[in-house]
Amino acid sequence: xxxxxxxxxGLNLRPETMSEVTPTPESHGPEPLVAIxxxxxxxxxxxxxxxxxxxxxxxxxxxxxxxxxxxxxxxKSTLLNxxxxxxxxxxxxxxxxxxxxxxxxxxxxxxxxxxxxxxxxQFYNLLPAxxxxxxxxxxxxxxxxxxxxxxxxxxxxxxxxxxxxRASHKPNELSGGQQQRVAIARAIVSDPTLLVCDEPxxxxxxxxxxxxxxxxxxxxxEYGKTMIMVTHDPKAAEFARRVLHLDKGILVExxxxxx
Amino acid sequence: MKYLPLLFAALMRKKTRTLLTLLSVAxxxxxxxxxxxxxxAFNAPQSVIGIDRLITSxxxxxxxxxxxxxxxxxxxxxxxxxxxxxxxxxxxxxxPKNFFxxxxxxxxxxxxxxxxxxxxxxxxxxxxxTRTAAIVGEALADLHGWKVGDKIxxxxxxxxxxxxxxxxxxxxVGIFKAAQPELRGSEKQLLFHHTAFDEGRDIGQGTVGWYIxxxxxxxxxxxxxxxxxRQFANSAFETRTQSEREFQLSxxxxxxxxxxxxxxxxxxxxxxxVLLTGNTMAQSIRERIPELAVLKTLxxxxxxxxxxxxxxxxxxxxLGGLIGLxxxxxxxxxxxxxxxxxxxxxxxxxxxxxxxGLMSTIGILVGLPPALKAMRLxxxxxxxxx
Ligand SMILES: Nc1ncnc2c1ncn2[C@@H]1O[C@H](COP(=O)(O)OP(=O)(O)OP(=O)(O)O)[C@@H](O)[C@H]1O
Ligand SMILES: [Mg+2]
Numbered sequence: 008x009x010x011x012x013x014x015x016x017g018l019n020l021r022p023e024t025m026s027e028v029t030p031t032p033e034s035h036g037p038e039p040l041v042a043i044x045x046x047x048x049x050x051x052x053x054x055x056x057x058x059x060x061x062x063x064x065x066x067x068x069x070x071x072x073x074x075x076x077x078x079x080x081x082x083k084s085t086l087l088n089x090x091x092x093x094x095x096x097x098x099x100x101x102x103x104x105x106x107x108x109x110x111x112x113x114x115x116x117x118x119x120x121x122x123x124x125x126x127x128x129q130f131y132n133l134l135p136a137x138x139x140x141x142x143x144x145x146x147x148x149x150x151x152x153x154x155x156x157x158x159x160x161x162x163x164x165x166x167x168x169x170x171x172x173r174a175s176h177k178p179n180e181l182s183g184g185q186q187q188r189v190a191i192a193r194a195i196v197s198d199p200t201l202l203v204c205d206e207p208x209x210x211x212x213x214x215x216x217x218x219x220x221x222x223x224x225x226x227x228x229e230y231g232k233t234m235i236m237v238t239h240d241p242k243a244a245e246f247a248r249r250v251l252h253l254d255k256g257i258l259v260e261x262x263x264x265x266x
Numbered sequence: 267m268k269y270l271p272l273l274f275a276a277l278m279r280k281k282t283r284t285l286l287t288l289l290s291v292a293x294x295x296x297x298x299x300x301x302x303x304x305x306x307a308f309n310a311p312q313s314v315i316g317i318d319r320l321i322t323s324x325x326x327x328x329x330x331x332x333x334x335x336x337x338x339x340x341x342x343x344x345x346x347x348x349x350x351x352x353x354x355x356x357x358x359x360x361x362p363k364n365f366f367x368x369x370x371x372x373x374x375x376x377x378x379x380x381x382x383x384x385x386x387x388x389x390x391x392x393x394x395x396t397r398t399a400a401i402v403g404e405a406l407a408d409l410h411g412w413k414v415g416d417k418i419x420x421x422x423x424x425x426x427x428x429x430x431x432x433x434x435x436x437x438x439v440g441i442f443k444a445a446q447p448e449l450r451g452s453e454k455q456l457l458f459h460h461t462a463f464d465e466g467r468d469i470g471q472g473t474v475g476w477y478i479x480x481x482x483x484x485x486x487x488x489x490x491x492x493x494x495x496r497q498f499a500n501s502a503f504e505t506r507t508q509s510e511r512e513f514q515l516s517x518x519x520x521x522x523x524x525x526x527x528x529x530x531x532x533x534x535x536x537x538x539x540v541l542l543t544g545n546t547m548a549q550s551i552r553e554r555i556p557e558l559a560v561l562k563t564l565x566x567x568x569x570x571x572x573x574x575x576x577x578x579x580x581x582x583x584x585l586g587g588l589i590g591l592x593x594x595x596x597x598x599x600x601x602x603x604x605x606x607x608x609x610x611x612x613x614x615x616x617x618x619x620x621x622x623g624l625m626s627t628i629g630i631l632v633g634l635p636p637a638l639k640a641m642r643l644x645x646x647x648x649x650x651x652x
Contacts (some may be wrong), residue, residue, distance in 0.1 A: 084650070091480050094646045114567050121565025128649070132560045137274035146564050157268075193564075209618060 038065035038105065041090055041201065044056065046099035046150055046176040048085050048256075059085050061256040062099070070226040072234045074247035081253040083237040091111055091124050091203045093114045095097055121149040125194030127204040128225075131186040133178040139165060139189045146197040164192040179216060184215025191222060195262055202226065204236040208243050220246040269574065272561075285561040286583070287546050294539045295621060298633050299599060301528045302620065303611040308515075317593035318484040319379070319490050321470060323476040325504035328450040328516065329354065331473035332503050339497055340477055343359045343628025345490035350375035353463065353475035357409070357420030357456075367408055368420060369475075370463030371642065377607035379478050382445040383452065389414070389440030397462050400436035403453025406453025407441045413471070414438055418456070425467040434466060479507070536628065544632040546581055558640050559648035572641040579624065579633025587625035591618060 048060040059082045067073055075083045087123060088094040092108045093116075102111040103123065111119060125146075133142045138163045143161040150251040154161065159221050170181075174175050178186050187207060194202055206222065208216035215233075224246045236247060244250045277284045285429050322340060323329035331353070341349045352369040359366070373394050377383060385401060387392070393399045395627055400418060412418065416438045418519050427434055444453050481490045490508035498505045508516065551558070566574075595613040602611045 011320070066380065085646075088646050091563075093649075113568075117562065117565050117567040119565075124562075124565075126563050128560075132556060132649075134275050134557055136269060139273070141271050144271075147562075148272070150566050154268065180418075218322045 015255070021179035021212060028245055040069040040071075040104055041067035041190070041235075042100075042102045043050050043067075043090070045099045046086075046089065046096040046101060047096040048089070048094075052139065053254065059256050060096070061090075063256075063258055065251070065258060067233065067235065070227070070231045072224065072246070072248040073236070074244035074250040075235065075237045075253060076239070076241070076244055076250055079239075082256045086253065087203050087205055087237050088237060089132050091118045091201070092125065096136070121146065121197070123200040125197070125199040125202045127187070127190050127194050127207045129192045129206040129209040130176070131183070131210075133186055133189060133193070135178050138175050138177055138179065139170060140191075142178070143192045143196050146192060160196055164196040165189070167195070168192045182215065183211050184218055186213060187215070187219050188222060191219070191226075195226060195230075201231065202232050202234045204234065205238055206239065208240060216240075216243065269570075269577075269593065272574060273577055273581060276550070276574070277581065279548070279554070281573045283546060286588075287543055287578055287582055288586040288589070290542055291539065291583055291625075292590035294535050295587040295590025295625070296593040296597065297590075298532055298621060298624070299324065299591045299617055300597060300611075301531060303594070303598050303613055304601075305524050305528040306614055306617065307611045312525075317509070318487065319510045320479040320487060320494070320507050321476055321510055321511070322479060322494055322505050322507040325495075325506045328476075330503075331470055331475055332477065334472050334474055336477065336498065337474075340494055343490065343494050343497065345483065345493065346484055348375065348379060348480045349477055350379045351460070351474040352376065353473075355420070355458075356423040357462065358423060359418065359420055361364065364410070366454050366456065368458070370460040372458070372610050373457070373462050376478075379480060380452075382449055383514045384445050385440050385442040388478060389442075392439040396437060396439055398435070398437050398460055399439040400456055400458040401440035401442055402456045404441050404443045405450055405453035406456065407438075409454075412438055412441075412571050417562060420456075425469065426596065426604055427466050427470050436567045449477055463566060469618070476513075478510075496616055510571070536624065540628055540631055543579070543582065543628070544635070547575075547582075547632050547636045548639075550578075551575060551640055555643065555648050556651070558643055559585065559645050562645045563649065569640045570639045571643070575637035576630070576633040579637070580629035583625045583629035583632070584622070585623060589619050601614065640646045 025169070028046055043063055043065040046060055046063045046109065047058060050057040050059060063086065075087065077083050085094065087110075089096055089120075090103070092103075092111070095103060096109055099109070100107060106119065108116065108119060133139075134145070137145075140158070140161055143164050144157050147157040147160060162174065167175055168191050170185060170188055170192065173181060173189075178189070181189065187210075191207075194204075202223075211219060220243055223234060223236065227234050227248070232248075236243070239246055313623045319550060322332070322336075324332055325409045334351075337351065340346060351373050352371045353514060355370055358364070377385065377390065377393075383403070389401065393401050407413065418436045418438055419433045420436065421433055426432065436456075444450050453569070460474070479490070479494065481487050491509075494507045495505050512625075559573075559600060561571060561574075562568070591613065598611045599612060
């Protein structure tokens with residue numbers, strides 16, 4: 008991966024350590040990239056009222072790599088989905104880069120997601136009939152880029168995750184770890200503001216998990232991508248800059264791991 | 267256009283299923299193409315020449331004969347220029363599948379009535395003066411390898427020969443051609459002497475099948491037809507006088523209302539097709555819910571997803587349907603051949619237009635329910651498999 012190529016898909020090279028660039032949540036620097044204020048999420052099932060998130064306050068500065076941990080059912084995915092503009096809070100406000108995403112219509116949210124969020128899922132969620140290259144090109148279909156430009160950018164992103172030689176392979180011809188790297192290439196190809204990962208290593212063996220986590224860490228450290236990752240695995244969380252714990256819908260503990 | 271890979275991905279996901287669906291769509295539309303061509307062939311005017319010709323037949327039924335004595339009365343009806351007559355013989359040459367019309371006619375007036383049947387002068391003379399003579403069209407002669415001088419045996423289906431013969435034998439003295447290529451259908455008939463027919467048969471002497479009338483003024487054909495029928499009103503043999511085209515249509519209706527039969531068959535076929543492709547589409551979308559959720563996650567709007575699924579259904583229908591119509595186009599000449607050229611079947615532009623209209627309608631019909639489902643899909647629930 009040559010730095011110049013990465014620049015061409017918009018990934019800015021930042022060799023300097025993130026601590027110089029990014030204020031810690033407690034610092035009184037500029038507006039955080041993600042500002043979550045008093046967010047609650049309630050599901051009503053007949054008379055039953057399930058409060059999945061309870062008045063969550065959270066700031067995520069630009070360039071952060073946040074790991075969200077917690078027991079199953081604690082609301083991690085729910086919170087992540089809200090930050091990513093996939094779900095709306097019952098209460099509270101959510102702003103990303105100054106945009107109140109909790110006030111957007113579903114069409115506005117779709118456009119916003121296309122421009123600002125990259126997704127990595129536990130089960131990769133690639134389209135099985137498309138080659139790695141075409142899967143990576145998918146988000147670019149929503150841009151105004153020309154066909155040649157789309158192919159080029161997808162190739163650059165694939166190169167960045169170390170799979171340039173697998174561009175023509177279908178997902179079922181790739182290992183789990185390779186599929187997840189294709190998914191990461193798809194997530195970064197449109198140079199999103201935020202990268203959200205829901206248990207990205209949940210389905211991978213230790214070795215592939217480490218490859219994927221190293222890649223995510225590199226994207227954060229070298230390219231300044233802001234990342235939020237949900238994980239069950241404390242080893243995975245070690246790759247993040249800081250770890251937050253959710254328990255029954257409440258953020259209970261913050262720990263700075265440092266870079 | 268740039269969404270083509272997505273469309274392709276959707277269709278290629280289960281190749282066998284897509285192929286089978288395409289095949290059933292193609293089969294349905296091949297059937298449609300062929301049946302519609304048959305329907306059009308039955309309803310199409312066979313000739314543009316006969317606008318000044320009327321056919322007088324029994325009011326009761328086409329197979330009910332009329333007295334020979336009516337000839338003079340029809341002839342004397344104001345507005346009538348010429349009259350001739352013919353009957354249905356229904357003879358079979360060797361095998362019933364060789365079917366072609368064979369009519370006893372009054373040679374001179376019949377040939378005068380149908381100038382589009384072109385017969386060399388010498389052969390015409392031979393036909394007029396030989397009682398056992400027959401003439402056939404060139405297409406029919408080519409089909410059976412007949413030439414002038416041959417004897418043609420026909421096995422009667424209605425009229426056994428008086429001399430106990432199970433066969434009527436005719437001397438082929440002439441071969442006529444249609445004046446215009448589009449009238450080649452009229453070359454598929456055999457004509458022989460009505461007098462020979464009358465003398466040879468045991469039943470029905472002194473009657474004719476129908477009269478053919480040429481009017482002086484084509485624009486007054488309706489009035490002349492009414493005047494003829496009025497003469498025979500309340501007689502034992504009431505008549506119905508129609509234009510030649512109407513007559514051909516009612517002749518076809520003897521076989522059945524082809525339009526209605528075709529419509530009924532096609533309705534059943536398309537009903538099955540809608541159920542089949544509708545089910546396939548629904549199943550395909552159900553299986554792809556996670557994929558559709560991913561597309562939405564990436565920022566594809568609800569509308570884009572709706573259109574994508576609609577496009578998928580339309581592509582299946584249009585691709586399969588066009589293949590089907592193309593197959594019909596290839597098959598029709600074979601069918602025309604099998605009908606010994608009786609049916610002038612070919613794919614007409616109207617069939618293409620109607621076919622493409624049906625493809626689009628069915629595509630929308632089967633695409634819309636799954637498309638709406640895909641559009642309303644909640645991302646979070648779909649991703650979580652709920
Ligand atoms: N649509 C819904 N209706 C009702 N309850 C829901 C709905 N969606 C989520 N929940 C509930 O919200 C809670 C939190 O779900 P969430 O998926 O955020 O948990 P999680 O922390 O990601 O768990 P896991 O580690 O198992 O993925 C769960 O108890 C779940 O049952
Ligand atoms: Mg979860």
